Amino acid sequence: MAKSNGPVLIDLEGQVAEVTPASAPPVPEVLPSGQAMQTVVSLGARRPSLLARLFWWLVAAISSFALSVWAWDFVQGLLGRNEILGYVALGLTSLFVLVVLAIAEREWVGFRRLKRLDRLHNEATRALAESDLDAARAVIAGLERLYSGRHDLSWARERLRERKGEVLDADGLLGLAETELLVPLDKAARKEIEVAARQVATVTAIVPLALADLVTALVSNMRMIRRIAEIYGGRSGTLGNWRLTRTVLAHLVATGAVAVGDDLISSVAGGGMLSKISRRFGEGIINGALTARVGVAAMEVCRPLPFQREKRPSVTSLVQRALSGVFGRDKSKK
Numbered sequence: 218m219a220k221s222n223g224p225v226l227i228d229l230e231g232q233v234a235e236v237t238p239a240s241a242p243p244v245p246e247v248l249p250s251g252q253a254m255q256t257v258v259s260l261g262a263r264r265p266s267l268l269a270r271l272f273w274w275l276v277a278a279i280s281s282f283a284l285s286v287w288a289w290d291f292v293q294g295l296l297g298r299n300e301i302l303g304y305v306a307l308g309l310t311s312l313f314v315l316v317v318l319a320i321a322e323r324e325w326v327g328f329r330r331l332k333r334l335d336r337l338h339n340e341a342t343r344a345l346a347e348s349d350l351d352a353a354r355a356v357i358a359g360l361e362r363l364y365s366g367r368h369d370l371s372w373a374r375e376r377l378r379e380r381k382g383e384v385l386d387a388d389g390l391l392g393l394a395e396t397e398l399l400v401p402l403d404k405a406a407r408k409e410i411e412v413a414a415r416q417v418a419t420v421t422a423i424v425p426l427a428l429a430d431l432v433t434a435l436v437s438n439m440r441m442i443r444r445i446a447e448i449y450g451g452r453s454g455t456l457g458n459w460r461l462t463r464t465v466l467a468h469l470v471a472t473g474a475v476a477v478g479d480d481l482i483s484s485v486a487g488g489g490m491l492s493k494i495s496r497r498f499g500e501g502i503i504n505g506a507l508t509a510r511v512g513v514a515a516m517e518v519c520r521p522l523p524f525q526r527e528k529r530p531s532v533t534s535l536v537q538r539a540l541s542g543v544f545g546r547d548k549s550k551k
Contacts, residue, residue, distance in 0.1 A: 331460075392526035414540070
């Protein structure tokens with residue numbers, strides 16, 4: 218029997234149902250998760266182990282010791298060969314040491330400022346819990362010293378000085394200080410949060426480069442946290458900013474606010490059709506909302522008084538204001 222060179226046809230009638238666009242299963246919906254901000258928060262909040270800290274401390278100690286010995290031998294060698302070159306090298310080395318000491322002093326001052334904010338916050342919380350008027354007055358005195366050099370708060374300090382004698386309870390006295398001193402600072406902090414959330418959301422939605430959203434989220438959040446600390450009087454250096462960022466992210470993780478949910482759902486819903494049309498736009502909205510949550514956590518950490526009379530900023534309102542005109546029409550202009 219001769220073999221056929223044509224195609225082999227297999228009749229599947231009655232075995233496989235015909236698939237049409239109407240009968241095809243729907244494409245599973247993949248909701249945006251804000252992966253960039255989730256990664257930034259998890260990495261920043263992670264505390265290094267004791268072994269890792271000991272390793273880096275030894276690396277820094279050995280490196281500085283080796284550099285000191287090398288500089289000493291270098292200057293001594295030049296002095297033996299040529300006194301002029303030796304003294305030039307000695308002067309440059311001395312200048313370098315002075316710059317390093319100045320940087321170290323700035324870092325130390327930054328740590329002291331952050332610690333002062335934390336101490337005032339803890340003392341105010343204790344005064345409110347115990348209704349201790351004397352402790353509240355001590356907190357007010359600390360606030361006046363903290364903001365004594367702030368020209369933008371001179372009128373607020375004067376109003377507080379005039380009215381604080383009329384209040385005879387801890388809650389009212391700290392509430393007065395919060396209203397007079399911290400309300401303008403809260404407004405400035407909210408603006409910083411809106412700027413950072415807008416930047417992170419825009420880069421995530423528009424820039425398709427790999428890791429661009431992660432780098433932007435890390436840089437924008439660190440800058441936002443540093444600016445919020447400066448607004449409340451806690452200017453810090455590079456090391457202080459790293460420590461403050463880790464403290465804020467750890468506070469965010471401890472309070473469970475990093476999860477995508479709660480008031481963040483309404484923020485995503487505010488994206489409407491954009492989050493359904495493009496997953497990148499949905500990711501941008503989520504990353505912007507998580508950035509706003511980091512900013513609110515930074516306010517809670519850096520604020521010298523806890524939120525008592527004033528309401529804690531809402532993440533939903535911050536995101537809506539930040540993304541107005543970026544992913545939709547600005548409702549404030551209606």
